[in-house]
Amino acid sequence: MPQLFCIALTTGLLSGLWAWIADSFHLLTWTGFLGCTSFFATQGDLRSLMGSIASNISGVVWAMVMIYASTIIESSVINYVIIAVVSFLMCAQAHKKWLAYIPGTFIGACTTFAADGNWKVVAISLFVGALMGYAMKHSGLYLHLFLKKEQTSDNLTESTQNY
Structure with a gap:
């Protein structure tokens, strides 16, 4: 079975599991x-x-x-400056190796805005979602290796029986 198919299979199964977990624990799917x-x-x-x-x-x-600063300062011009400065800082933090994934930073920020600042649920959902992504990929890789070994051992058994 091709590796991509195995990853797709485990991703599909674990996506359904994630949807159930998110619904059960009031997280954001x-x-x-x-x-x-x-x-x-x-x-x-x-x-x-x-x-x-x-x-x-x-x-x-x-x-x-950004959300907190915008509630303190009631000026749209100042809020635009805050957005500019914070966006700069979101990129500049990438000099730290563990914060180098800039798209991930923007995903976290945009998701928080989309969830009206419900940061606790957003943070938990992003965290568990990332773990699920890891599980999806690596369970697919393990399934592929397992099936490959099974196929190899079947081929060996078959070839030894011919002698």
Whole structure:
């Protein structure tokens, strides 16, 4: 069975599981899929998972900074400046290796805005979604290796029986 098919299969199964978990625990299903997507867009290893999660959560924090600042200062011009400065900082933080995934930072921020600043649910949903993405990919890889070994052992058994 092709590797991509195995990953697609486990992704489909675990996507259904994630939807049930999100619904059961009042999390945001679509936000979890953004956390999953954020992971899938990286190199796909454990280090990338950690960087994706850190970047997503930093985006949540930056969004809350912008939301909070906009409630203190009632000037749209000043708020535009705040957006510009914070967006700069969201990119500049990438000099830290564990925050280098800039798209993940913007995913966290945008998701927080879309959820009307419900940062706790957003952060948990992004975190669990990233873990689900890791599980989707790696369970697919393990399934592929397992099926490949089974096929190899079947071929060996078949070829030895011919002698």
